[in-house]
Amino acid sequence: MKIKMITVGKLKEKYLKDGIAEYVKRLSRFAKIEMIELADEKTPDKASLAENKAILKKESERILAKINEREYVIALAIEGKQFASEDFSQLVSDTMVKGYSDISFVIGGSLGLHETVKKRANLLMSFGLLTLPHQLMRLVLIEQIYRSFMIQQGSPYHK
Template identity: 75%
Template sequence: MKIKVIAVGKLKEKYLKDGIAEYTKRLGRFAKVDIIELADERTPDGASLLQKQQILEKEGQKITAKISDRDYVIALAIEGKQFPSEDFSRLLAKKAVAGYSDFTFIIGGSLGLSDAIKKRANLLMSFGLLTLPHQLMRLVLTEQIYRAFMIQEGSPYHK
């Protein structure tokens, strides 16, 4: 199995990098993990709606270039479906049994995700209505993917 996390924006904070590296290492026993960091487009102060749309489209093109046709794509979006950790774990297991071996998770930039990316996604997923920094979301997502595998294994980690 392969897990790919595509994230728009640069991760600068060492403590976040360290946390993500730890969960990526732990995930290594279940899947090959690839974290792809894409440069975000500069958003000028007071950007118009049109400018924001153009930025989203440019970032969307960069994301699309990293997605394979056979990937099961889960895009993080505030309007997406929320899951308890157990249901998220079951979803990944069910999709793996259905023949998916490549899972791609997408975290957009500060403006979110383009409509094209949302349409390409097999699933829009939300971690709630709270707004989290994109950098922190990478750590939360990586931990939840690890938790999903530990639930499948019946490990006490989840308790």
């Protein structure tokens, strides 16, 4: 199985990089992990709605270029479905059973995701109504992916 995380924006904080690297290492026994970091568009202060839409469109083109037809795509969006960790683990397991060998997770930039990315996604997923920095979401998501595999293994990691 291959898990791809497609993210918009450069991760700068060392502590986040270190945490993500730790979970990528832990996950390597279960799946091949590919981290794809795409450039974000500069957003002017007090950007208009039209400017924001144009920025989202450019970022969406970069995202969609990294997704192939056969991937199961989970896009993080505030309006998406929320899961308990056990249910998320079941989703990952069911996705593999349904014949998908690749799962791609998409985290947009500070403006979120364009509708074209949301429409391509097989599932919109939310971590709740809280607003979290998209850089921090990478760490939260990779930990939950690792937790999902540990749940499947019956590991005491998930208590």
